[in-house]
Amino acid sequence: MTATQEKSANNGVNVEHLIGARDALSGAPEGAQFTWRATNKWVHGTHSESKVEEFFGLGDNQTHRTTFEFSADHPEVFAAEDNGATPVEFVLVGLASCLTAGVASVAQNRGIQLNSVTATIEGDMDILGILGADPEVRNGFNTIRVNYEIDAEATDQEIEAIVAQSQKRSAVFDIITNPTNVAVSVNA
Amino acid sequence: MPGSVTRIPTVVIGAGHAGLAVSHLLTERAVDHVVLERGEVANTWRNERWDSLRLLTPNWQTNLPGFGYAGDDPDGFMTMPEVVEFIDKYARHIDAPVETSTTVESVRQNGDRYLVSSNGRTWDAAAVVIASGGFNRPKIPTVGADLPAGITSVSAFDYKRPSDLPDGGVLVVGASATGIQIAEEVHQSGRPVTLSVGEHVRMPRTYRGRDIQFWLDAIGRLDERYDEVDDLVRARHIPSPQLVGTPDRRTLDLNTLTSQGVRLVGRLSAVTDGTAFFSGSLRNVCALADLKLIRLLDMIDEWIVGSHEGLVDEPERYADTVVDDNPVLSLDLDDGSISTVLWATGYVPDYSWLDIPVLDRKGEIRHDGGVVTDSPGLYRIGLTFLRRRKSSFIHGAEDDAIDLTGHLAGYLGDQ
Numbered sequence: 001m002t003a004t005q006e007k008s009a010n011n012g013v014n015v016e017h018l019i020g021a022r023d024a025l026s027g028a029p030e031g032a033q034f035t036w037r038a039t040n041k042w043v044h045g046t047h048s049e050s051k052v053e054e055f056f057g058l059g060d061n062q063t064h065r066t067t068f069e070f071s072a073d074h075p076e077v078f079a080a081e082d083n084g085a086t087p088v089e090f091v092l093v094g095l096a097s098c099l100t101a102g103v104a105s106v107a108q109n110r111g112i113q114l115n116s117v118t119a120t121i122e123g124d125m126d127i128l129g130i131l132g133a134d135p136e137v138r139n140g141f142n143t144i145r146v147n148y149e150i151d152a153e154a155t156d157q158e159i160e161a162i163v164a165q166s167q168k169r170s171a172v173f174d175i176i177t178n179p180t181n182v183a184v185s186v187n188a
Numbered sequence: 189m190p191g192s193v194t195r196i197p198t199v200v201i202g203a204g205h206a207g208l209a210v211s212h213l214l215t216e217r218a219v220d221h222v223v224l225e226r227g228e229v230a231n232t233w234r235n236e237r238w239d240s241l242r243l244l245t246p247n248w249q250t251n252l253p254g255f256g257y258a259g260d261d262p263d264g265f266m267t268m269p270e271v272v273e274f275i276d277k278y279a280r281h282i283d284a285p286v287e288t289s290t291t292v293e294s295v296r297q298n299g300d301r302y303l304v305s306s307n308g309r310t311w312d313a314a315a316v317v318i319a320s321g322g323f324n325r326p327k328i329p330t331v332g333a334d335l336p337a338g339i340t341s342v343s344a345f346d347y348k349r350p351s352d353l354p355d356g357g358v359l360v361v362g363a364s365a366t367g368i369q370i371a372e373e374v375h376q377s378g379r380p381v382t383l384s385v386g387e388h389v390r391m392p393r394t395y396r397g398r399d400i401q402f403w404l405d406a407i408g409r410l411d412e413r414y415d416e417v418d419d420l421v422r423a424r425h426i427p428s429p430q431l432v433g434t435p436d437r438r439t440l441d442l443n444t445l446t447s448q449g450v451r452l453v454g455r456l457s458a459v460t461d462g463t464a465f466f467s468g469s470l471r472n473v474c475a476l477a478d479l480k481l482i483r484l485l486d487m488i489d490e491w492i493v494g495s496h497e498g499l500v501d502e503p504e505r506y507a508d509t510v511v512d513d514n515p516v517l518s519l520d521l522d523d524g525s526i527s528t529v530l531w532a533t534g535y536v537p538d539y540s541w542l543d544i545p546v547l548d549r550k551g552e553i554r555h556d557g558g559v560v561t562d563s564p565g566l567y568r569i570g571l572t573f574l575r576r577r578k579s580s581f582i583h584g585a586e587d588d589a590i591d592l593t594g595h596l597a598g599y600l601g602d603q
Contacts, residue, residue, distance in 0.1 A: 026421075029549065142514075143514070157479065157482060157483075160475070160479055161476075161479045161480075161483075164472055164475045164476045164479055165476070167469065167472040168387075168469075168472065168473075168476060173469070173472075174469075176468065177454070177457075177467045177468030177469045178455075178457040178458070178465075178467050178468075178469075179457055179458045179460070179465050
């Protein structure tokens with residue numbers, strides 16, 4: 001249907017494997033049920049450390065190649081020690097990395113060679129919400145802006161289409177733009 | 189087995205345009221058959237559509253095997269009564285063996301044959317063609333169950349005209365052909381419309397002086413085959429283009445609606461404690477549709493170079509869809525601003541009478557271009573992109589019916 005498939009590109013994304021997985025999992029949808037996991041431990045003040053190691057998918061527990069660790073804290077203007085990125089910044093990181101992974105995958109699938117992709121991402125927040133100073137103000141972001149600079153062997157329009165398609169298929173974009181049921185429990 | 193049993197080579201279920209096209213081609217092949225129809229010929233077109241609806245395809249394109257539009261308005265669009273008259277005429281023209289008021293209650297396998305039952309009567313057939321339509325029931329998302337009690341909930345399937353709705357604001361969910369048409373007339377009736385917009389397909393009614401359907405046909409888009417597209421699942425679920433058939437052949441898109449005062453919001457993603465939440469993806473779904481429209485117009489322009497150059501109007505590009513910088517993300521459904529939620533979220537076929545295990549986990553029939561391979565002798569026609577992109581249109585029935593009756597005749601010959 002599209003002529004672009006005849007082009008060759010190498011963005012390092014194994015699209016054949018992903019398409020194979022899509023076909024296989026359509027016939028065995030139980031294997032598509034994944035559970036992603038992280039653990040988090042309070043250190044001191046607003047500083048905590050998180051680990052990401054295991055997840056569940058394809059019917060079994062899976063382990064990352066290595067354990068990833070993240071420190072989160074709040075900046076000094078919040079009278080905190082700034083031992084790590086602010087949790088809301090992790091959300092921005094999550095969105096940007098998800099969209100960029102999508103850009104690479106979609107470009108690969110369309111046979112478009114990427115030379116460079118950079119994104120800047122901003123989230124606007126009125127902190128009167130989290131401070132409890134104004135019940136009319138929400139805690140979270142009012143608006144998130146993502147701006148991509150992409151150099152690729154493609155027309156501007158093709159590049160715009162890749163970024164649009166990436167948003168359409170992005171898990172984090174969906175998580176941020178749609179409500180999600182969250183259950184927090186406590187083992188006292 | 190109760191009642192009478194009629195042994196017959198083939199039963200066709202449904203006397204709409206697709207079932208009648210199949211009937212005509214079976215007759216041409218001298219395959220004896222009966223067409224069972226729950227109501228009257230063209231029942232869906234008669235009873236299950238709204239008043240103002242006209243076909244999305246122009247009259248010159250509206251044809252069935254051996255039968256075409258013969259009126260004096262080839263560029264016009266048939267109203268529903270005109271469609272019913274057209275199909276009715278076709279049934280008489282081909283002398284189709286239709287049994288009306290014969291609702292099929294069950295189809296089951298009996299060895300390598302099929303037993304089709306209706307009201308005490310049974311047909312024992314070697315082959316069955318399901319032509320009962322793809323749009324039998326409204327498809328309402330699960331969030332529909334969470335609406336507060338004070339809200340009137342109506343689907344496009346039951347909707348007839350704006351005056352049937354309560355006064356007050358209307359949330360129209362879905363912005364494909366059905367949603368945008370209903371949104372416009374409801375808004376114009378004085379019931380302010382909020383339109384919830386998910387993925388959609390944007391198209392102008394005419395381009396470079398010709399109907400968009402002319403160009404879709406010319407560039408070969410309508411004839412794309414199911415075994416040639418690279419993502420068939422997606423192709424079969426692409427929403428119907430934002431088109432309306434009107435005497436003045438005007439374009440109806442989201443910009444038309446916003447200029448009239450309709451408010452756009454994102455896809456409805458949840459209703460919780462009386463509040464409706466809309467996705468923050470509105471900008472992107474509009475960008476996707478704008479980009480795809482440009483791609484389509486580029487293809488048309490490329491095709492025109494060397495064939496119609498100089499014979500048609502100059503190329504044109506349309507303004508991007510206007511999206512508010514801060515679209516509304518939630519609506520209080522209890523504050524009185526919304527009286528009605530109108531679901532224009534699609535339709536699904538009804539297979540409740542089909543006692544053969546050929547449905548997938550989504551309730552869709554498993555088939556290879558209309559041939560139900562898990563149940564030899566069983567066929568399906570009249571679904572979106574069954575064999576070609578045009579399959580769900582009236583004019584799409586002919587090529588599919590030719591292919592499937594050819595396969596069916598071969599199957600009967602091997603029996």
